Each structure stands twice: as structure tokens, then as C-alpha cells.
Amino acid sequence: MAVLADDGIFSRELKMQYRTAFDLNEQQQYIEAYSAICSADRQLEAEMSAGGVNATRLSTRDFQQFYLPIKKSLAEIAYKLGNHTQMREVINALSMALKAQASALDVATQEGYQADIAKLEGGCFYLTEQFDSAETALHEAIRLNPDPLSDFAYKVHDDLAQLYYRQERYTEALNELDLILQNPPFSANSRRKASNAERMDIISQRAMCLARLGQHKAALKAIDTVLKYYSRASNPRNLAEALRKKGKILMLQYQHTGNIKSRSMSAQCYQEYLEVAKDYVDTALAHLTPSEQEQFWVAEQPFIADAYRLEEQDPALIYNLALFSKALLLRGQSARVDWQQIQRHLPDKACAIEFIVYERDSVQHLAAVVVNKTATSPQFIHLAKVSDIFDLPLLPDVDVKRVLSNRVSSGNNTDTLWINTLYRSQELTDAFWPAAMVQAIGDCRHVYFAADGICHQIGVEYLLPQALQDKHFYRLTTTRILADSQRSTRTSSLMLCGDINYTRQSQDATAVSNDELAYHNMHDSKPLLNPISFSRASLDSIRSLRDSHASDVMLERDSATEAAVRELWNNYHIAFISTHGFFSEVENIGTDLHPAYADEQLSKNCLFLAGSDSTLKAPAFNPSETDGILSAREIADMDLHDVDLTVMAACMSGMGYITPDGVFGLQRGLKIAGVKAVVASLWSVDGRATNHLMRFLFTNLQQGQPLHEAFENARLQLKTYVEEQVFGTTRPTIIRKTFNTPYNYNAFILIDGL
Numbered sequence: 001m002a003v004l005a006d007d008g009i010f011s012r013e014l015k016m017q018y019r020t021a022f023d024l025n026e027q028q029q030y031i032e033a034y035s036a037i038c039s040a041d042r043q044l045e046a047e048m049s050a051g052g053v054n055a056t057r058l059s060t061r062d063f064q065q066f067y068l069p070i071k072k073s074l075a076e077i078a079y080k081l082g083n084h085t086q087m088r089e090v091i092n093a094l095s096m097a098l099k100a101q102a103s104a105l106d107v108a109t110q111e112g113y114q115a116d117i118a119k120l121e122g123g124c125f126y127l128t129e130q131f132d133s134a135e136t137a138l139h140e141a142i143r144l145n146p147d148p149l150s151d152f153a154y155k156v157h158d159d160l161a162q163l164y165y166r167q168e169r170y171t172e173a174l175n176e177l178d179l180i181l182q183n184p185p186f187s188a189n190s191r192r193k194a195s196n197a198e199r200m201d202i203i204s205q206r207a208m209c210l211a212r213l214g215q216h217k218a219a220l221k222a223i224d225t226v227l228k229y230y231s232r233a234s235n236p237r238n239l240a241e242a243l244r245k246k247g248k249i250l251m252l253q254y255q256h257t258g259n260i261k262s263r264s265m266s267a268q269c270y271q272e273y274l275e276v277a278k279d280y281v282d283t284a285l286a287h288l289t290p291s292e293q294e295q296f297w298v299a300e301q302p303f304i305a306d307a308y309r310l311e312e313q314d315p316a317l318i319y320n321l322a323l324f325s326k327a328l329l330l331r332g333q334s335a336r337v338d339w340q341q342i343q344r345h346l347p348d349k350a351c352a353i354e355f356i357v358y359e360r361d362s363v364q365h366l367a368a369v370v371v372n373k374t375a376t377s378p379q380f381i382h383l384a385k386v387s388d389i390f391d392l393p394l395l396p397d398v399d400v401k402r403v404l405s406n407r408v409s410s411g412n413n414t415d416t417l418w419i420n421t422l423y424r425s426q427e428l429t430d431a432f433w434p435a436a437m438v439q440a441i442g443d444c445r446h447v448y449f450a451a452d453g454i455c456h457q458i459g460v461e462y463l464l465p466q467a468l469q470d471k472h473f474y475r476l477t478t479t480r481i482l483a484d485s486q487r488s489t490r491t492s493s494l495m496l497c498g499d500i501n502y503t504r505q506s507q508d509a510t511a512v513s514n515d516e517l518a519y520h521n522m523h524d525s526k527p528l529l530n531p532i533s534f535s536r537a538s539l540d541s542i543r544s545l546r547d548s549h550a551s552d553v554m555l556e557r558d559s560a561t562e563a564a565v566r567e568l569w570n571n572y573h574i575a576f577i578s579t580h581g582f583f584s585e586v587e588n589i590g591t592d593l594h595p596a597y598a599d600e601q602l603s604k605n606c607l608f609l610a611g612s613d614s615t616l617k618a619p620a621f622n623p624s625e626t627d628g629i630l631s632a633r634e635i636a637d638m639d640l641h642d643v644d645l646t647v648m649a650a651c652m653s654g655m656g657y658i659t660p661d662g663v664f665g666l667q668r669g670l671k672i673a674g675v676k677a678v679v680a681s682l683w684s685v686d687g688r689a690t691n692h693l694m695r696f697l698f699t700n701l702q703q704g705q706p707l708h709e710a711f712e713n714a715r716l717q718l719k720t721y722v723e724e725q726v727f728g729t730t731r732p733t734i735i736r737k738t739f740n741t742p743y744n745y746n747a748f749i750l751i752d753g754l
Helices: 011-027 032-051 060-080 086-103 105-126 131-144 151-166 170-182 196-210 215-231 236-257 259-285 290-313 315-331 339-345 386-390 400-405 413-422 426-432 435-441 479-483 516-525 535-545 563-570 612-617 632-636 661-672 687-702 707-719
Strands: 351-358 363-371 379-385 394-396 446-450 471-475 494-500 553-557 574-578 582-585 605-608 627-633 645-649 677-679 722-725 734-737 748-751
Touching: 011 032, 032 060, 032 290, 032 516, 060 086, 060 105, 060 687, 086 471, 086 516, 086 563, 105 131, 105 151, 131 151, 131 351, 151 196, 151 315, 170 196, 196 236, 215 236, 236 259, 236 290, 259 290, 290 351, 290 379, 290 734, 315 339, 315 351, 315 363, 315 379, 315 661, 339 363, 339 479, 351 479, 351 582, 363 386, 363 435, 379 386, 379 435, 386 400, 386 426, 386 605, 394 413, 394 661, 471 479, 471 574, 471 707, 471 748, 494 535, 494 563, 516 605, 516 612, 516 627, 516 632, 535 553, 535 574, 535 687, 553 563, 574 734, 605 661, 612 627, 627 632, 632 661, 645 687, 661 677, 687 707, 707 748
Parallel strands: 351 446, 446 471, 494 553, 494 574, 574 645, 645 677
Antiparallel strands: 351 363, 363 379, 582 605, 605 627, 677 748, 722 734
């Protein structure tokens, strides 16, 4: 990011806004940097409009010193957040403006700017997995700006190394890294030296490429150089990263050679890494901003998945890593909880299960690690390849993946049939609960499990074999919460929110900042926000049960605003929210050479409130007003520790394909904020069935039933609910169980209902 000059048509205020974005980007606070650079970009456009010029009519000075740096920085930060749509818009605008400026610029300057645009093109193509186009664009960037002394050349070669590594072209990736190390800034005698951290980063990347090429001895020598440097430098953060990479190299050596010693040494590295990382989390993480905490998680996540490859070699380490990863995701959770503490807190006749998804031989696998109350160690159970579960046939030309990818619509007969078939599939039941799992659970009466990957998409607790159907299953965000003290669900106050007017024209001015990344993600996704037909009936049904609760509040139609929900939510022990939710499909691609830049999942998961449709259709984003889009990131920044239960009815409707992390994003936002338990739907639900289920649930809670019991009884009541269908005097009355199908009684899941 360049430094802006003064004067011209642009203001000093714009320069300061850009500087703020620059500093945040340098600190790797990418979400905050994105908001700041978007603010600078809006100010840029406003000042051009006030000056009566557009990008093609700017003076050369203003183009070079303001327009180009701000637009380029916007694209660079969007790249770090995986937002290729915005990158493309900026690239097109920059290209057009540069053409208009061509006559005023010398050839070398033009080519330098064209190289910048080509590098952005390469990143944009990389995010959309157009790898051939990405390679062409990055080589064009080098051709246009070949200066080996420049940071630009170093960064482009590094991008090429990442691109080749992503395509398993490891020799070419290694060549790019060697080119960097041969450049003068990286040589020992250069007056303009790269930082030691930059040099160590390239050496560690080089070690990964060597390992992938089977040159394990050279790879270990290289990574040991990095370990030695960071041990002397007393840098625990980078030391942990080097330990992870050494563990990965040893694991690759084991996979290539079958050397058991390599696998054992890999486990030792991962154990050392975990201890160093725990120390870092306990001492430093609390002092980091939320954005920096997420950046730490992004760096850790792929290597945690790598350690899962140890499988039965060290199931205790794998269970502890699962607990550690959830602690990072949920912020503020203790990283020191281990499997033995979970075991001690388990009730008698109980077990805890952490499902994990990990990669082995470039294929994703699903496994479970089980802690039994009386076991001497956790037990690792491999379940299946994830692709094999997705490919399970349910109907002719319909497999599990197609059902989960389908945009389920309430009342659609095809969707109902598909869901019913999925939850009656014996093959799917056997995939999640094979004989080894049944045996590991044994005579336990209570089973506490934490989902991962595909388990977020399917109610696995509803797919039980006969041997497990008399047991009580509890879905948790992480089994580490078993070590926390629990309180009963309080029912004395309720916030109802629904029957929302998404086209409300006026928004509320508020000092609370919007999640601008969420707005742009939703704007690009163009969600369809039709009124939810049964929302009004649900509100009335629940309210009619609680006439004696004068403290309840109803947010409906125009009053169901983002500002009102933010202000009131923590004042009520239970929140019932009936609205659309959406998961945008922006993706951010990383590898074990370079992790993804930032975790934007919390900005990809949103609830829509009053006025959100009008906001998304407006000509431009207005940061001075709430946008009606309540993202998981905004929820995570709220204090909801006094909320015992949040019920999200129909919030999954219209979402399309649910990504594994995507489902967890909204849950994660609620849990970070402090909500104790969540009820959420897995698909767009039937209105009448939802009304009855909620009526049963709230009746059961008011009668004093514990939350888990109240929820399970409500599902059973819905399943066995009988109604009469009267046809008059000419035909007999039919009495039937109206909602006795999985589509109805399996639509909702309870999370952390202890």
C-alpha cells in the first residue's frame, strides 16, 4: 500500500482514512482494514463527484497519488478476504482509468501500473480456481516489472509458488522459491536485506515443497534451520508454526516410506506444537483484537487438520487438538482443557465424542474420537471418506450430496420426499454409527457429541441404529463445555422477533458499526427475501401461551429492526427469531504452504431484519445507518451472556448449499456472544409443523421441563400429533398423524442443550 500525497482535488481527510486502512492491513487486521478502505473508497468517489470528475478525467497526479493506491489497496484486502467479486470490479475500474491516463504517463510507469493490475488479476483468478489464467497473469506481472530487487517481484514469485503448490506442481513451486532466495535482498551480503522472518518463511515453504517431492532429509534439514532460528529468537508463535511444519514433513515421510519412526516423531512434534500453542493462547490471545484472533485461527487450522492424520497413533492428542481448535474458534475458551478433564466431568454411564474431518492422501475423511467414562484413553474410529457419504444413493439419480445441496422449499413434494428418504437411509446410519461406534458407546446412557464438517449439515442424532435408540444424544459446539458449570434454562422473559417487513424504507441511524464485509457478501449473493408465511402465526401461537409474562417483548414488521434486536436481545432469557438466514459462497483458498489470509465465515452468515431488502437494493451502502443485515460477526461482538436460549425458526430457508464451516458460522457467533443454547433449523421448514413444534417446546419449558427434555418431548409430540380431517357427511372423517415424517420432526436441532 502506497503513501498518499497532499493537495490536488482530494482532501486531507481522505489521506487519513487511507492511512488508517494501511495501518490495519499492516497489522493483519483484515476485517477492520476492509471496513476502513471501503470508507476511504466511498470518500474518494464522493470527492470526485463533488469535483465534477470521474476516474478517466482525473489529473495524472490525483490518479497516481490517490485513485490508484486506494483502489489497488481495496482489491488487495478483498483478496485477503477471498472476495473475488469485488476484486473483479476494482480491476475493471483500474484498467479503464489507466487507459485514460496512458498518454500522460511514460512507458516504464505505465508498465509498472499494468504489472500491479496483472498481479491482482492473478489473485482474482486464483480465488476462482482458474489456475491457468492466474499463472498467465502472474507471469505477465513479472514481465512488466522484472526488477529482482523489488518487493513486487518477491511477492509475485511467492504467489506463483502458492499457485503451483495448490496444483501439486511441487517442482515448479520449489523453483519459484529458489528464485526468491537467489535474489539480492535475500542474499547474506546484500545491503538491502529481506527481514529474517521473510527469509525463514521462504525456507519453511521450501521445506514443504522438498517433502512433497520425497526429499525428506533435505526438507528436515531446512525446517530444522527455521526451528533453530526461532528457538534462539524466543518467538513462540513462529516456533509453533515451524513445529507444525516439521510434523507435517515427518508425516509425509511416513506416508512415502512407511517408516514408523517418522510417524512417532511426527506425533512428538505435534505434541510439542500443541504445548507451545497453548502457552501462546493463554498469554497472548486475550490481548489480540478479534480480527487478530481469527487470523491466528486461520494459521492454525490447516495444521490441526494435518495432525488428525495420526489417527489411532495418538487418539489422546487428536482429541486434545479438537478441543484446542474449538477453543480458538469460540474465543475466550480455555485452551488448557484436555480429554482427561472431560472424562472427569462426564456423568456416570456417559461418553463424549468429537467428530473430526481431516485430509489424507488428498481425500477428506470423517472420523470420531470417543472418550468413555471408564476408558484409559480416547478411542479413534475412522468412519468414511466424506465423498463416499456424499455419493450414497437415496433415490434414482439422487444422492446425499444432491439433497444437501438442494434449495429446500417448504411444501415442495420433491424436497419432502428427498429429506424423508435421507433420514430413512440405513446406509447413512451405518456411515455415522457403524458397529465400532456402537461398541465404543457401549452401555452409556448419555452421549455428548460435537459436530464437524458434514455432521453440521445432517442431524446425525436422528440417524441412530436400533442399538442406540434408547440413549440420550446431546449435540454440542464442543465437548469442552462439559467442564463448565451449567444453569437451568430460565423462562421468565422472552423476546419474539418475526413477521418482518424486509422492504421497510427508513433505517435507524446508529453509532454501532455495520459489518461492511457482510453487506458486500450479501449484496453479491442477491438473496431472495420473501415474507415468511407462517412467521405471524408462530409469534401469535407462542405469545398466547405467555399472557402472564408482562416482561416479554414483540418485535414485528417495521419494529423488527437491527438496532432494536441489538439493543434488546441480552435483556431476555429466551429469544425467538423467525427470519431468513443466508450463507454467501465467498471462498478463501489456502494450502499448507500458505494458509488462507483471514477467516471471513462470521461475515458470510447473516440474519435478515427489517429493511434489509431495501438496503441491498439501494444504489450504495450507507455506513451511517444500520443495514438490517445482522451478521454472525456482529452477533459475536455483542454481549449475550444473559441469554439462555435462542430459537432460530426458518432461519436456514433459502440458503442453498450449506458449507461445513458456514453452518457453524452462525452458531459460532451466538456462542462467542455468550448464548447458552441454540435451536436452529436444517432446512426451510413447514409452517404448520413449526408452529406446533414451538408451541409444544414453550409449553414444556413453562411446565418446568429441562431444555433437552422439553425439546425431545416436543419432537415426540409433533411426531405423534393427531388431527381430524372432516370431509362432510358423504365421506368418513380421517384421523391421522399429520407430521409423522422426518421432514417435519427432524427439521430442528438443539445445540448445547444441557
